[in-house]
Amino acid sequence: MSITDFHVHSRLDPGPCEAPEEMIRLAKKCGIDRICLLGDVLYFGDDPSEEQVRSINDQTLELVEKRPDVFLGFCFLNPKLPENFLRAEAERCLGHQSFKGIKLEIAVNAADPGVDKVMRIAGDMDAIVVQHSWNTEIINNRRRQSDPEDVALLARRFPRVRIVMAHITAASQRGVLAIAPCENVWADVSGAQPVAGTVEYAVEKLGSERILFGSDAPGRDFSAQLGKIYGAQIPERVREMIFKDNAQKLLESS
Numbered sequence: 001m002s003i004t005d006f007h008v009h010s011r012l013d014p015g016p017c018e019a020p021e022e023m024i025r026l027a028k029k030c031g032i033d034r035i036c037l038l039g040d041v042l043y044f045g046d047d048p049s050e051e052q053v054r055s056i057n058d059q060t061l062e063l064v065e066k067r068p069d070v071f072l073g074f075c076f077l078n079p080k081l082p083e084n085f086l087r088a089e090a091e092r093c094l095g096h097q098s099f100k101g102i103k104l105e106i107a108v109n110a111a112d113p114g115v116d117k118v119m120r121i122a123g124d125m126d127a128i129v130v131q132h133s134w135n136t137e138i139i140n141n142r143r144r145q146s147d148p149e150d151v152a153l154l155a156r157r158f159p160r161v162r163i164v165m166a167h168i169t170a171a172s173q174r175g176v177l178a179i180a181p182c183e184n185v186w187a188d189v190s191g192a193q194p195v196a197g198t199v200e201y202a203v204e205k206l207g208s209e210r211i212l213f214g215s216d217a218p219g220r221d222f223s224a225q226l227g228k229i230y231g232a233q234i235p236e237r238v239r240e241m242i243f244k245d246n247a248q249k250l251l252e253s254s
Contacts, residue, residue: 001240004034004247005222007130007166007190007214010059012040018218020063024070030222032215034247037063038130039076041105046144048078048107050085057093064098072251073099074130078107079114083121090121100254101128101164110146110154119158128254130164134191135171148175155182162250164212167191169198169228176205186250189228189242190214199232199242208238212247 005027011018017026027035039060044052056076064073075093077086093099102122108114110131122129133151136142142150151165161184168175168187172195179185187202187210202211215225229242 001031001243002034003030003032003213003226003243004036004251005032005215005217006036006164006188006212006247008035008037008217009219010037010040010063011218012043012056012059015218020067023218024067027070027217027222030226032222033070034072034244035070036072036074036100036130036214036247036251038074038103041076041103046106047080050081050089053078053081053089057089060099061093061096064096068098071098074101074103074128075099076103076105077118079104079112079118080107083117086117087121090125090127094125094127100251101130103130105132106141106144106146108144109142110150115154116157119154119161122161123158126254128162128164128250130166130188133165133167133171133175135175147171148178151185152178152182155179155185159184162186162253164188164250166214167216168202168211169193169195172198173201176202180205186210186212186246188212188214190216190225191220194224194228194231196231199228200234203232203234203238208234208241209246211242212250213243 037060039056060073064071133146136145148171164186169192
């Protein structure tokens with residue numbers, strides 16, 4: 001089965017298993033032939049400068065130019081930076097045919113007004129936004145981290161922008177219910193370990209069209225994350241949609 005991984009991070013200082021060619025080898029061994037690169041978004045901490053943001057995106061640009069047959073790029077942005085920089089950096093990256101969207105991490109909560117700057121840019125450029133989310137009851141840092149409820153509020157403020165909420169398994173059923181009414185939000189299954197019933201619940205409440213496979217490699221293992229989908233009690237056609245078709249449709253619309 002051909003698989004698209006919607007959530008992978010490159011490393012600015014890679015270890016042996018994190019080098020791009022080794023990552024491609026491991027991915028292909030698992031049937032993954034397309035990889036969305038989100039950048040080494042935490043290399044400089046949770047509040048990177050303009051220069052640091054550029055260096056992260058420089059690496060993503062370099063990788064997608066070297067291996068356009070495998071890699072698709074996402075432009076990492078810090079919403080705390082000035083809007084003129086954010087727009088210029090988005091234009092620099094998204095001007096490349098292999099870039100499909102924007103990645104937001106943990107500089108601010110998704111409900112922060114600063115995120116509106118990025119969303120306006122995404123709307124103007126018809127870009128997908130991948131927004132990090134987790135369960136802040138566990139990590140206790142909602143000032144920077146975003147719960148699914150925060151992503152839902154963002155989606156309602158910008159209903160025309162397509163948002164991918166990362167890590168649906170981190171908040172499980174609560175996260176699914178938070179974004180269910182927001183038709184402009186997709187969910188990737190990356191992060192956290194496989195928990196029985198999570199994928200089935202997401203399919204039931206979101207519909208099979210709004211779920212994307214993501215591994216969060218190299219921080220997570222490709223094979224363990226694939227197990228979430230292979231082990232789920234879902235029809236084979238739904239499995240195919242999660243592994244490739246949903247991602248392909250979303251990426252082609254950008």
